[in-house]
Amino acid sequence: MVEVPTTNGKTEIYVASAYFPGDIGEVPPPEVVEFVAYCNTQNKAFIIGCDANAHHTVWASTGINSRGEYLLDYIYNNEIDICNRGEAPTFINAIRQEVLDLTLCSPKISEKIKNWHVSDEASLSDHMQILFEYEAGQQLTQTIRDPRKTNWELYNSELRAGVNTLQTSSKSCTELEESSKQISNLILNAFNKSCTAKERWWNNRLAKLRKKTRKMFNWAKRTQQWGPYKESLTNYNKEIRRSKRINWRHTCESIETTPETARLQKILAKDHSNGLGTLKKENGTFTNSANETLELMMKTHFPCSVINSTEDQSSAVTETGVIETRTLEFKFMG
Numbered sequence: 001m002v003e004v005p006t007t008n009g010k011t012e013i014y015v016a017s018a019y020f021p022g023d024i025g026e027v028p029p030p031e032v033v034e035f036v037a038y039c040n041t042q043n044k045a046f047i048i049g050c051d052a053n054a055h056h057t058v059w060a061s062t063g064i065n066s067r068g069e070y071l072l073d074y075i076y077n078n079e080i081d082i083c084n085r086g087e088a089p090t091f092i093n094a095i096r097q098e099v100l101d102l103t104l105c106s107p108k109i110s111e112k113i114k115n116w117h118v119s120d121e122a123s124l125s126d127h128m129q130i131l132f133e134y135e136a137g138q139q140l141t142q143t144i145r146d147p148r149k150t151n152w153e154l155y156n157s158e159l160r161a162g163v164n165t166l167q168t169s170s171k172s173c174t175e176l177e178e179s180s181k182q183i184s185n186l187i188l189n190a191f192n193k194s195c196t197a198k199e200r201w202w203n204n205r206l207a208k209l210r211k212k213t214r215k216m217f218n219w220a221k222r223t224q225q226w227g228p229y230k231e232s233l234t235n236y237n238k239e240i241r242r243s244k245r246i247n248w249r250h251t252c253e254s255i256e257t258t259p260e261t262a263r264l265q266k267i268l269a270k271d272h273s274n275g276l277g278t279l280k281k282e283n284g285t286f287t288n289s290a291n292e293t294l295e296l297m298m299k300t301h302f303p304c305s306v307i308n309s310t311e312d313q314s315s316a317v318t319e320t321g322v323i324e325t326r327t328l329e330f331k332f333m334g
Contacts (some may be wrong), residue, residue, distance in 0.1 A: 032048065084116065145196070
């Protein structure tokens with residue numbers, strides 16, 4: 001089984017290599033029949049590279065024999081696609097040249113198999129190498145543009161430059177519609193150039209996993225079988241972390257200017273911990289210091305505790321004077 005990354009996530013493809021013995025009348029062999037039946041039952045795509053030892057003009061053999069007819073009937077009855085292209089022989093020896101090797105696949109991926117051909121490179125065998133490409137496509141990433149971060153000077157300059165190329169008048173409805181399309185495209189292009197697109201870590205795959213996890217949770221509540229839900233939740237969290245790491249890597253790689261670097265450094269260097277704030281007392285006034293806030297919290301949450309206030313012997317002298325350090329000791333009464 002091979003996992004192929006595609007625009008919709010990962011696609012599982014079952015790949016098999018098969019040999020059809022020429023001295024056995026049954027075509028294809030039982031193992032191949034079972035493999036195709038299993039893939040169809042599980043709704044899985046498959047690719048089979050086989051030495052069929054069968055002749056038929058459909059795959060450019062020089063003739064037709066009974067094995068070729070049986071195999072072609074099986075292929076048609078099970079809706080299997082033949083990927084072979086052209087008439088180049090796949091089997092070459094001193095006596096003959098023939099097409100004996102087939103590449104079979106399920107219909108759902110036949111259009112994605114491109115550039116099927118017999119290689120000219122020596123294979124050190126009677127059978128030639130067969131090469132093809134699978135068009136998986138690149139995994140799509142969702143991007144967003146923040147209009148608040150638009151470079152409006154660049155936008156206006158791009159817009160002015162494009163407006164000068166437009167027709168000044170339209171003499172028919174067709175020309176008017178064409179001018180309208182040109183203006184729309186001009187505005188969009190100017191905006192795209194002046195507002196940088198940024199990738200989002202959230203994508204359609206994560207949305208599907210979240211939906212699946214929620215369904216598994218509801219199912220687990222009804223059946224009290226929590227194993228599948230926990231597995232789905234683990235996969236969902238892994239994909240979230242993976243997507244965030246990829247997005248962060250792309251963000252760092254896209255930084256090119258000094259201001260962007262300085263902004264990132266400032267964000268990372270900032271202390272994000274929240275300090276102790278001000279609390280409102282029972283009389284309506286507010287605490288004025290961290291110590292007073294701590295005392296109020298202790299009295300509120302631990303009313304039976306005793307607060308011992310001691311003066312620290314050490315002090316620090318600065319330009320503004322002497323700063324005394326005060327230590328609070330709390331004793332919890334049982």
